[in-house]
Amino acid sequence: MKNIHVSTKVNGDEMEFICPPDETLLDALRGRMGLSGAKEGCGTGDCGACTVVMDGRVVASCLVLGAEADGAEITTVEGMSTGDTLHPLQQSFIDNAALQCGICTPGILVAAQNLLERNPDPSETEIRYWLAGNLCRCTGYDKIIKAVQIAAAEMRGA
Amino acid sequence: MQYMKPQTAAEAATLLAQNAGAARVLAGGTDLLVQMKSGMIEPQMIVDIKHMAEVREIAEEDGGLRIGAGVSGQQLGEHAGAVAMWPGVVEAVELIGSTQVQGRCTMVGNMCNGSPAADSVPAMMAAGAVARIAGPNGVRDLAVEEFPLGPGKIALEVGEFVTSVFLPARPKGASDAYLRFIPRTEMDIAVANAGVNIALAADGTIKAARIAIGAVGPKVRLVEEAAAAIIGTKLEPEAEAAMVAAARAAASPISDKRGTVEFRIQVVGVLVRRAAHIAMARAKKAGENT
Numbered sequence: 001m002k003n004i005h006v007s008t009k010v011n012g013d014e015m016e017f018i019c020p021p022d023e024t025l026l027d028a029l030r031g032r033m034g035l036s037g038a039k040e041g042c043g044t045g046d047c048g049a050c051t052v053v054m055d056g057r058v059v060a061s062c063l064v065l066g067a068e069a070d071g072a073e074i075t076t077v078e079g080m081s082t083g084d085t086l087h088p089l090q091q092s093f094i095d096n097a098a099l100q101c102g103i104c105t106p107g108i109l110v111a112a113q114n115l116l117e118r119n120p121d122p123s124e125t126e127i128r129y130w131l132a133g134n135l136c137r138c139t140g141y142d143k144i145i146k147a148v149q150i151a152a153a154e155m156r157g158a
Numbered sequence: 159m160q161y162m163k164p165q166t167a168a169e170a171a172t173l174l175a176q177n178a179g180a181a182r183v184l185a186g187g188t189d190l191l192v193q194m195k196s197g198m199i200e201p202q203m204i205v206d207i208k209h210m211a212e213v214r215e216i217a218e219e220d221g222g223l224r225i226g227a228g229v230s231g232q233q234l235g236e237h238a239g240a241v242a243m244w245p246g247v248v249e250a251v252e253l254i255g256s257t258q259v260q261g262r263c264t265m266v267g268n269m270c271n272g273s274p275a276a277d278s279v280p281a282m283m284a285a286g287a288v289a290r291i292a293g294p295n296g297v298r299d300l301a302v303e304e305f306p307l308g309p310g311k312i313a314l315e316v317g318e319f320v321t322s323v324f325l326p327a328r329p330k331g332a333s334d335a336y337l338r339f340i341p342r343t344e345m346d347i348a349v350a351n352a353g354v355n356i357a358l359a360a361d362g363t364i365k366a367a368r369i370a371i372g373a374v375g376p377k378v379r380l381v382e383e384a385a386a387a388i389i390g391t392k393l394e395p396e397a398e399a400a401m402v403a404a405a406r407a408a409a410s411p412i413s414d415k416r417g418t419v420e421f422r423i424q425v426v427g428v429l430v431r432r433a434a435h436i437a438m439a440r441a442k443k444a445g446e447n448t
Contacts, residue, residue, distance in 0.1 A: 001159055021161035021204065022194065044192045046345075048258055057232055057261035063191045064262065065184070067161045068206065111257060132344035133256020 008069040010035065011079030019066040026050045028066035029076060037077035037106040041135070048134030051107035052076045058114045060133075077106035080113060089113055089151040098147035100138035108134045112148045120156050124149065160203045167292035167321055170207055175294045175317025177203045183319045185213070185228050186262040188255060189271045205319075213321055216240060221327030224290075227266035227320050231255075234265065244325050245440060246334030246353055246433075250281035253338060256345050266320045269302065272310040273347075275373035279306065280353035281336040283370035283380050287325050293318035303370070306377040331445030332357035332366075335436035337429045338373075341416070348373040349417040352405070352429040356388075356437040358445055364388050369401070369434070374409035374426045381408040384430060393438050401434060402427040 003018045010033060017032040029035045029052070038061050041049035045060040052061045053075040080087040089109050092098070099105040108131060115122060115130045122130065127148050128141075136144060164170040174181050180202035184190055193199045207213050213228040216237050223240055231251045234240055241248050251265045254277050268278045269289070279302065287302045294317040302323070305313050314320070334355040340346035350373050357366040367385040372378040383404035391397035411422035 004161055021159045024191070043195055045188055045255070045259055048256065051258055054261070057230065058257050059261040060188075060256075060258040063188050063259075065161065065187065065191070065204070065206075068184075068187070068208075129344060130257050133258045 004067045004070075006066055006070045008072050008074060010074045011076060017066070021065070021067055023066045024062050025052070025054075025064040025066050025069050025074070026061035028069065029061060029074075032066075035076050035078050038110075039103050039106060041103065046133075046135070047104070048107045048111065048131075049104055051110045051134065053110060053114055056114075058111050075110070077110050080109060087113065088154050089116070089148065092147040092151035092154070093144075096143055096147040096150060098139055098143040104134055104136040104138075108136070108144060112151075116148075116152050116155060120152060122148075122152065159201060161206065162203060163206050163209045165209055167210060167212075167297070170205055170210070170319060171293050171317050173203065173205050174319060178316045181205055183207055183270070186230060186264040186267045188259050188263040189267060207319065207321075210321070219324065223325045224322045225265060225325065226322050227264060229264055229266075231260040231263050231265070232257075235260070240325075243328060244281075244285055244334060246336045246355065246437065247278065247281045247285050247287070247325060250278045250336035250353060253277045253336075266323055269305060269323070270312055270314070270320060272306055272308075272312045272377075274306070274309055274375060274377050275348045275351065276306075276378060277336070277338060277348060277351065277372075279378040280351050280370035280372040281334065282323065282325075282353070283378060284334055284336075284353035284355040284368045285325055286355070286368060287323050289320050290322045290324065291318050292321045297321075299324075303380045308376045329357050331360075331441055333437050333440030333444050335433040335440065337433045337436070339417075339425045339429060347416070350374050350409075350411070350422045350426040350429055352426060352433045354430065354433040354437045356434065356441045358438075358441045362442070363390060363392050364438075365390075367434075369405065369430060371405055371409060371426050371430065374411040374422045376410075379408065381405050381430075383408065388434065393434060398431055398434070402431050405430040 039049040041047035045063040050061040182201040184206040208228040213226040217224045265278045282302045336353045338348035338351035353370045355368045359365040369384040387400035406427045
């Protein structure tokens with residue numbers, strides 16, 4: 001098994017790592033780059049806990065090979081805040097109790113941010129469909145949807 | 159395991175042929191990686207075909223569209239020309255998986271996975287789509303209805319892979335639709351599905367139609383008898399009933415945890431009827447706008 005040299009950009013920073021060809025982007029992020037925000041839930045693309053943005057598109061990083069990240073731009077939950085200032089979505093999740101155990105939260109924040117970049121004023125249905133691939137077993141979704149709506153309104157006003 | 163990034167179709171075909179049985183094609187990877195993780199397959203080589211320009215593009219060709227094998231579902235859904243020309247195909251592709259899966263999954267991968275319940279395949283068959291296949295002996299074209307052979311089995315020879323799918327030009331006053339039944343609102347596998355493509359004559363009668371059904375047999379199939387039942391009609395109740403009966407007669411489903419034989423046969427008829435009416439309404443609108 002020949003290891004692969006990968007050059008990528010993560011949260012705006014140039015990153016280089018070496019990984020075996022069958023290693024996932026999720027494992028490379030967590031194990032090689034020290035970015036443990038993305039979580040492994042199911043490992044089969046069903047739960048969304050490992051969601052990151054790759055070249056502008058939301059993807060399940062458990063279904064991407066690390067080798068495929070060569071030349072790509074990746075954004076993870078670690079790239080959301082500006083210094084100590086939380087992203088409005090992060091603040092809204094705290095304010096509106098949209099998280100409990102927190103395993104699903106990074107993936108939902110990343111997916112929600114990508115949605116709001118595409119559509120600053122999504123309907124509740126649009127939010128629910130966009131986040132259908134992010135499973136949460138604690139809050140029951142309603143608080144998550146509400147937190148996204150409140151953050152979206154705030155971001156539109158800002 | 160080796161990870162290869164061929165830059166040309168010939169290079170990819172050589173890798174696949176030389177490593178027959180041990181190499182797998184990677185495009186979106188949303189099926190491949192799941193199969194690898196579950197231990198279903200243990201490839202010695204991954205051939206990532208996304209580094210060929212033609213595989214990443216949606217290109218206009220002879221009034222139709224050529225969709226590269228690496229074009230993600232989301233990329234297709236963002237293409238205004240594809241949405242306008244083949245709304246049924248686009249809506250079928252956009253029903254595959256979640257947003258995260260849509261960012262990676264491809265229409266061609268959905269076809270190559272060989273699932274009898276694949277969402278995009280009935281819509282592609284109804285559209286008269288043609289797969290372009292590259293291999294050690296060059297390039298060949300194959301109609302999508304010839305592509306699935308059975309569960310997980312597809313019409314690719316050793317060393318061959320699909321580089322693109324061609325969605326043909328369509329006359330004015332034509333459109334398509336895709337519907338599936340799933341027990342929940344999102345992220346599920348079709349219990350039955352149907353794609354319908356209709357072209358209208360100037361007087362509003364159906365001059366051409368193609369109807370395909372999935373998840374109700376070992377492979378997605380075109381039902382010519384169902385299409386024949388509505389050609390020359392305006393989808394009046396009698397023609398509609400004959401179409402539905404033909405679709406149900408062509409279904410040969412199994413019972414499993416997601417649906418019984420009886421349920422699937424019943425539902426596939428309902429889906430064909432509803433999809434035909436949607437396609438008809440869209441075709442009328444397309445005729446008015448051109």
